[in-house]
Amino acid sequence: MNKIEIEIVSVAKQKMALRSFPELSSERKLVGKGLRILKQNLPDLMRYISKQKVMGHMPSYQIIVKTREKMDIDQVRSLLKHWLRRKKNRRLAYVAVELLLMPFSAFVAVLPGPNVVFYLLFVLFYFHLMAFLSLRKIDMEKLNISLEHIEV
Numbered sequence: 001m002n003k004i005e006i007e008i009v010s011v012a013k014q015k016m017a018l019r020s021f022p023e024l025s026s027e028r029k030l031v032g033k034g035l036r037i038l039k040q041n042l043p044d045l046m047r048y049i050s051k052q053k054v055m056g057h058m059p060s061y062q063i064i065v066k067t068r069e070k071m072d073i074d075q076v077r078s079l080l081k082h083w084l085r086r087k088k089n090r091r092l093a094y095v096a097v098e099l100l101l102m103p104f105s106a107f108v109a110v111l112p113g114p115n116v117v118f119y120l121l122f123v124l125f126y127f128h129l130m131a132f133l134s135l136r137k138i139d140m141e142k143l144n145i146s147l148e149h150i151e152v
Contacts, residue, residue: 003062004054007150008079011069016083019066024050052127055087056134063145076147081140091132098125 005020023039024046026032039046054061065076098121105118 002060003064004058005064005066006080008065008067008069008071008076011067011071011079014079014082016079018051018054021051021054021061023047024053049123049127052131055091055131056127058084058134058138059143061144063143064148065145066148066150068150070149071147073145073147076145077140077143080143080145084135084138084140088132088135091128091135094128095125095132098128 002022003020004018004022007017007019009015009017024035026035035046038049063080065080067076071079102118102121102125105115105121108117109115
């Protein structure tokens with residue numbers, strides 16, 4: 001089972017950060033080659049898309065939550081629930097904006113070459129939509145969460 005690490009940055013502000021997660025990969029030869037090219041040329045975009053995929057499949061990962069403060073698992077679940085709700089709402093906003101922008105990418109299609117703007121918008125739209133749909137269905141009690149304390 002793959003694992004992801006989430007750090008509680010601030011309990012008071014309910015701020016958490018996804019620190020470590022598996023990179024996007026594919027068993028298909030052509031898709032794998034495209035992902036390697038993307039990783040070479042646009043590593044930040046590759047990391048962002050990987051993060052969206054992880055958000056979309058969170059129940060299938062072991063979640064390790066790291067905190068500097070003493071907390072019990074119920075407090076961590078509560079913080080994680082609020083954090084995931086904010087992530088879900090943000091993904092919904094992204095989906096709406098990308099859906100509104102896609103028709104305007106047709107104006108770029110008159111330029112010679114492929115319509116890269118539409119492809120990029122569509123890929124982001126797809127990963128944001130999958131993350132939103134999955135975040136909407138997450139049951140906090142079924143998540144495999146373990147707690148680690150960071151010594152300062």
